[in-house]
Amino acid sequence: MLVAGIPLGGVSVLLFRRSLLVVPVLAVWACADSRAPSLGGNDDFGDPIRIGASPTRIVSLNPATTEILFTLGAGTRLIGRTKYDSWPDSAKLIPPLGDGIQPNVEAVLAVHPDLVILYASQDNRPAAGRFRAAGVNTLSLKVDHISDFRRSVLLLGAVLHDSARAKTVIDSVYRTLDRVRSATAHLTRPTVFWHIWDAPIITIGSGSFMNELVDIAGGKNVYADIAGPSAQVSLEDISRRDPEFILAGPIGKAQIASDPRWKIVRAARENRVFAVDTMVVARPSVRLGEAAVSLASLLHPGTLR
Amino acid sequence: MTRFRGWYWLFLIAALFAIVAIAVARGAVSVPLAAVFEALRGRGDPTVVAIVRDLRLPRVVLAALVGAGLAASGAALQGSLRNPLAEPYLLGVSGGAAVGAVIVFALGFTADFAVTLAAFVGSVAAVLLALAVSRVGARGQRADLRTLLVAGVIVGAFANAAIMVALAKAEPNTIRGALFWMMGSAADANWQRVGWLAASILVAGGALVYWAREIDVLSLGEETAASLGVNAEKSGRRVFLIAALLAAATVAVAGLVGFVGLVVPHIARRMGLRAHRPLVLAAALIGATLVVAADLAARTAAPPTELPLGAITALLGVPFFLVQLRRAA
Secondary structure, X not given: OHHHHHHHHHHHHHHHHHHHHHOHHHHHHHOOOOOOOXXXXXXXXXXXXXXXXXXXXXXEOOHHHHHHHHHXXXXXXXXXXXXXXXOOHHHHHOOEOOOOOOOOHHHHHHOOOOEEEEXXXXXXXXXXXXXXXXXXXXXXXOOXXXXXXXXXXXXXXXXXXXXXXXXXXXXXXXXXXHXXXXXXXXXXXXXXXEEOEOOOOEEEOOOOHHHHHHHHOOOEEOOOOOOOOEEEEOHHHHHHHOXXXXXXXHHHHHHHHHOHHHHHOHHXXXXXXXXXXXXXXXXXXXXXXXXXXXXXXXXXXXXXX | OOOOOOHHHHHHHHHHHHHHHHHHHOOOOOOOHHHHHHHHOOOOOHHHHHHHHHHHHHXXXXXXXXXXXXXXXHHHHHHHOOOOOOOHHHHOHHHHHHHHHHHHHHHOOOOHHHHHHHHHHHHHHHHHHHHHHHHHHHOOOOOOHHHHHHHHHHHHHHHHHHHHHHHHOOOHHHHHHHHHHHHOOOOOOOHHHHHHHHHHHHHHHHHHHHOHHHXXXXXOOHHHHHHOOOOHHHHHHHHHHHHHHHHHHHHHHHOOOOOXXXXXXXXXXXXXXXXXXXXXXXXXXXXXXXXXXXXXXXXXXXXXXXXXXXXXXXXXXXXXXXXXXXXXX
16 A cells, blocks of 8 residues: 555555455455356366365365365364364364465465365465475365355365265255245345444445345345445445445444444434344355344344244 | 745635535535535534534545645655655654554554554654664764654654564454554544644644744754754754654544655645745645545545545645646756
8 A cells, every 4th residue: 555655565465465364254345256156177266176085184274164164074174274263163173274365384284184275365376386286185265155155065065075965055055045035035125234344334245245145134235236345435325325224243333323423324323223143144154044044034023933 | 946926825725625615515415505505504404414514524624634734744844854755654653653553453442532542652652762763873973864764764664563563463353443544534534533633733733833944944954054053953853753743643533644745745845935834834735635635536436435545645646746846847
């Protein structure tokens, strides 16, 4: 960032990189495009996918894939994770190996993995190259959208030689999503503002899986016209769009309540701010169904049972 | 060489008022001009009143104050240190403020005043450290004022390194909060912040105007200053400290808004100003105009998204400066 003068430039670039995957919600903000789901021969870096003997020593450097591996029954084969993986609880027992973006390659190689799963952001290309050069099977996956989740589960199922279980996992998540979608389909769709961050105010655009969740839960994101996963917006513009509900994390809800300027937004003034469990809705992974149910029960109480 | 004419003042003041008026009138919600005036007096639709009086007006005034403070600080520093590249952010002010902000973010305080206070304390500490470093560099001899500049850069570099180390171990929310803070923004303006910054600028800016003659003498060189009976080291340090406090106050309320402190003093000099009393005042007016315009662009250029203020100040400042440079050539 040239604004801060020469010395700070490096810092902020570095910060930016660090903050991408690290902060689950920011990951949404940073990663734009979704790829068509396919079970082709290449991963999201275009590297060939190697399906050999079922891996027994897996390092997952993305909290979303860690969740998937646990539900596929491969939790016991995980020997490394990022320091941000927190679900399921037993994930916390796996040794953390640092960051998921620009990971510590040496620390990962030191545990002798036979499969490394990376988040496919540009920052991770060099690391993927190094793991491959060291002869470790490496799978780089973008998990940003609901369709990415489906594709990742299928791929990981194939790599683990348990495609049947992968299909079961997908079916259960998709069945829940379908149930929520059909339960809310005939209802009027309230407009929703999703408060991600307070200073500056960051919200989600249609490029985020959270936007997909709002749709499924029978709402309408007031900033669906923003194509990217997220954007900075102004209080004035929020008041103009006049959302019926505000979704926010518990901290965000408190911030909205304590800042008098939010009173110009009708939903804040009339106390229609819902606290969502940011840990449940933060990742496009196995808890998507749970996230959709929780959103639907906020936006359309009593509809689901 | 251009000569500065009296009516330029009228032009500078009129330009500031014009841009302030446009900035208050424009925004995501389109409000007719008549309704804006009504709203300023507290009449009409309560939502419009709230938008104009609680959102736009404090934001515009804060942007103006930030621009004025940074530009005045830069003008004083460039003059007293006799270096056209001197600017407040180069002197450890930004680095120190960022260290302060990162520390409170890391401790989990996100309250408005906590971050403001910590950033201010951080930058003051960095500036005092720079002063101490320059003294050590002088080893008891009369310190060259240029040592101050080097000391400031060194302290700034150290502060940046400290930030990187601290953030390498930090929680995601800390990183996010600090990152956004560093980007600089007037979006969180409220009257409390405006009042705080206005008071700081009145005191520190007034002090710079009061000691402007000393800056004039310093800008002639330390030996000339000595022959004119001015203690160059002492008054140089004084100007340095006041200018740094001025910049620190702006950083504390609005984060890092780059480029203004560097380029605006040059623009003011290109208008033909040499003496530092009018130079500091003109720089303040131009800086205020530029930052209000930049913030207006940040709000309205790419709706509904807001752009980072610091990037816009540079985008507007560079062409403006180049035109000036060409005209003067």
